[in-house]
Amino acid sequence: MTQNIYNSERITWLAGEVVRHKRLYYTGTPEIPDVDFDRLETELLKLSPNHPVLKMIGSKESESGNQKVTHDPPMLSLDKTYELKDLYSWANDREVLGTLKVDGTSMSLVYLNGDFSLAKTRGNGREGEDVTSKLKWVADAVPSIVEKLPFEVRGELYCSESNFVKLADEMVALGLDRPSSPRNIVAGVLGRKSHGELARYFNFFAFDILGLPGFKTEIQKVQWLGKNGFRLPEPQLLKSPQDLDAYLTHVKALMAEDEVGCDGAVFSYNNLALHNELGMTSHHPRYKISFKWQGQTARSKIVRIDWATSRLGIVTPVAVIEPVDLSGATITNITLHNASHVRAYNLKAGDFIEVVRSGEVIPKFLSVVTPGSGDFEWPKSCPSCGGDLVGDDVRLKCLNQSNCSAQKAGAVLNWIRAVGIDDLSDKRLQSMMDLNLVEVCCDLYNLTVEDLLTLPSTKEKMAQKLFDNIQKSKTVPLPMFLNGLGIEGAGQTTWEKLLEAFPSLEQIRTATTEKIAAVDGFAERSAQQIVDGLARNSSLIDQLLKAGVSPIVAEVDLGVARPLESMIFVITGELERPRKAVEDMIKRAGGRVGTSVSKTTSVLITNETESNSSKMVKAKALGLEIWSENMLVTKISSHHDGLN
Numbered sequence: 001m002t003q004n005i006y007n008s009e010r011i012t013w014l015a016g017e018v019v020r021h022k023r024l025y026y027t028g029t030p031e032i033p034d035v036d037f038d039r040l041e042t043e044l045l046k047l048s049p050n051h052p053v054l055k056m057i058g059s060k061e062s063e064s065g066n067q068k069v070t071h072d073p074p075m076l077s078l079d080k081t082y083e084l085k086d087l088y089s090w091a092n093d094r095e096v097l098g099t100l101k102v103d104g105t106s107m108s109l110v111y112l113n114g115d116f117s118l119a120k121t122r123g124n125g126r127e128g129e130d131v132t133s134k135l136k137w138v139a140d141a142v143p144s145i146v147e148k149l150p151f152e153v154r155g156e157l158y159c160s161e162s163n164f165v166k167l168a169d170e171m172v173a174l175g176l177d178r179p180s181s182p183r184n185i186v187a188g189v190l191g192r193k194s195h196g197e198l199a200r201y202f203n204f205f206a207f208d209i210l211g212l213p214g215f216k217t218e219i220q221k222v223q224w225l226g227k228n229g230f231r232l233p234e235p236q237l238l239k240s241p242q243d244l245d246a247y248l249t250h251v252k253a254l255m256a257e258d259e260v261g262c263d264g265a266v267f268s269y270n271n272l273a274l275h276n277e278l279g280m281t282s283h284h285p286r287y288k289i290s291f292k293w294q295g296q297t298a299r300s301k302i303v304r305i306d307w308a309t310s311r312l313g314i315v316t317p318v319a320v321i322e323p324v325d326l327s328g329a330t331i332t333n334i335t336l337h338n339a340s341h342v343r344a345y346n347l348k349a350g351d352f353i354e355v356v357r358s359g360e361v362i363p364k365f366l367s368v369v370t371p372g373s374g375d376f377e378w379p380k381s382c383p384s385c386g387g388d389l390v391g392d393d394v395r396l397k398c399l400n401q402s403n404c405s406a407q408k409a410g411a412v413l414n415w416i417r418a419v420g421i422d423d424l425s426d427k428r429l430q431s432m433m434d435l436n437l438v439e440v441c442c443d444l445y446n447l448t449v450e451d452l453l454t455l456p457s458t459k460e461k462m463a464q465k466l467f468d469n470i471q472k473s474k475t476v477p478l479p480m481f482l483n484g485l486g487i488e489g490a491g492q493t494t495w496e497k498l499l500e501a502f503p504s505l506e507q508i509r510t511a512t513t514e515k516i517a518a519v520d521g522f523a524e525r526s527a528q529q530i531v532d533g534l535a536r537n538s539s540l541i542d543q544l545l546k547a548g549v550s551p552i553v554a555e556v557d558l559g560v561a562r563p564l565e566s567m568i569f570v571i572t573g574e575l576e577r578p579r580k581a582v583e584d585m586i587k588r589a590g591g592r593v594g595t596s597v598s599k600t601t602s603v604l605i606t607n608e609t610e611s612n613s614s615k616m617v618k619a620k621a622l623g624l625e626i627w628s629e630n631m632l633v634t635k636i637s638s639h640h641d642g643l644n
């Protein structure tokens with residue numbers, strides 16, 4: 001009896017909280033994180049499964065004036081997992097399509113006679129809201145479509161980080177409340193009665209098409225969507241656990257960049273016949289699953305905001321916060337990306353903020369919970385050299401390029417990380433620069449053991465180790481060499497792509513803007529940036545070559561067979577070269593790198609051939625070949641000249 005009285009009080013309280021937080025969410029000013037809201041809703045569902053509050057749809061209560069509309073078939077939610085092993089066993093070596101899982105609002109868009117005619121929010125899956133007037137502002141929702149038959153596209157509406165910055169500026173200028181985060185503002189704008197034009201800052205990722213016949217696979221569907229001008233959530237066909245791993249690694253990198261708010265990936269069996277065969281449970285389809293990293297959030301107060309100058313002169317903010325525990329680590333710093341981020345969220349000392357960490361990505365700022373008093377401030381001059389700063393819409397930049405020590409140190413550190421010199425921390429580098437031993441990266445290769453002994457707390461053994469590590473980095477794959485130059489707008493994948501068209505250092509150095517722009521995926525502007533960057537670094541490249549640095553070219557385009565074609569390698573134990581360099585060598589020679597030993601593995605790479613590690617035991621049991629690092633290098637280089 002007591003239990004029942006308690007329950008009914010609890011139910012009343014829960015229902016009130018669910019309604020209140022739902023309202024706050026749809027006006028873009030949530031007070032609690034989504035996980036806490038889910039907890040409230042789940043508890044209510046348990047105590048009172050048929051409570052009317054649970055059937056209440058999103059922004060109906062926010063007085064948006066939006067009409068209710070139904071979904072046929074319903075927009076089911078997806079089964080989700082946080083465990084890799086569950087994902088592998090679900091995939092079970094079937095061919096699957098991977099797409100990004102984006103944190104926005106799920107939508108259904110209907111097209112008649114090639115024209116966009118209706119937009120519906122997901123709502124509770126069976127019934128959503130008509131938000132057509134708002135979606136008319138979203139460029140991605142109204143591509144030019146050739147298809148004349150009626151069809152429906154399902155996908156996710158979201159706000160990118162850079163668009164959020166512009167949107168926040170505009171809302172403040174319009175006298176509206178400052179939005180709290182890109183995740184919440186999408187629902188916030190859709191739930192508004194006025195200012196539907198703010199939806200023009202949103203993007204729409206299309207992931208499914210309904211109503212048209214003839215598709216046999218998921219990939220055919222996304223190809224059709226792509227052809228008709230829809231934006232795609234980076235779909236990729238995956239055929240093995242290794243492919244799944246590689247895709248998730250890519251998703252993690254995107255999460256770290258933080259431009260598109262993705263928090264995992266969605267996987268779907270490619271074969272549509274399987275979809276029909278497997279069908280669905282009462283809650284979700286069996287042929288589709290979402291994978292998320294268990295994210296943890298915590299709250300803390302900003303103590304101050306520190307600004308630091310990067311190698312390209314960009315002055316970036318870091319929030320120093322009161323120490324807080326998050327996923328087993330104590331967090332004291334949170335990167336804030338760029339100056340515009342500080343302005344968009346009006347960040348300053350005294351703000352009580354929420355931070356999140358998932359997928360082992362570095363913790364990041366999520367939202368302001370309770371703002372402190374006053375307004376944000378930008379630094380007046382470069383925190384490193386005191387030079388003048390210029391600001392565009394997004395960033396602050398130090399103009400004192402030739403004499404800013406932070407920029408110089410950043411450039412050398414970029415080289416050290418790109419080519420992978422172990423034990424050379426930024427602190428050690430700073431000492432080298434303070435002692436005038438190093439000014440640019442090629443100076444590293446003129447250092448003697450005696451020079452290194454002059455560094456603070458560096459004894460003979462460490463000096464020798466550092467010297468060896470520096471010398472080892474002289475042999476480096478060409479894309480890493482180029483990446484080490486730190487040319488703006490060109491990362492390692494850019495160089496890898498360019499090397500397919502210009503397969504040697506000489507060819508890349510002499511390529512013209514026109515020739516680079518002719519390569520698929522390169523616009524004229526980025527081609528110009530690359531040509532200018534290479535020209536500016538011309539004497540540095542010569543000095544590096546003269547100092548004995550030799551970039552390795554292992555390329556198909558040289559007319560050489562790919563010696564490791566279709567072989568899968570697993571690496572274990574310590575290597576002489578940086579692990580990344582070895583992985584790159586394997587990939588460039590046509591091989592693939594896996595994470596665990598299985599019967600699909602071809603070779604185990606290890607320098608500890610006598611070890612009894614689990615990978616080694618398994619490899620022996622499976623009768624796999626076991627190569628040392630040097631054997632691998634010999635196998636690759638015996639097929640071509642190897643060194644350039």
Ligand SMILES: [Zn+2]
Pocket residue numbers: 309382383384385386387398399400404405406
């Ligand atoms: Zn400066």
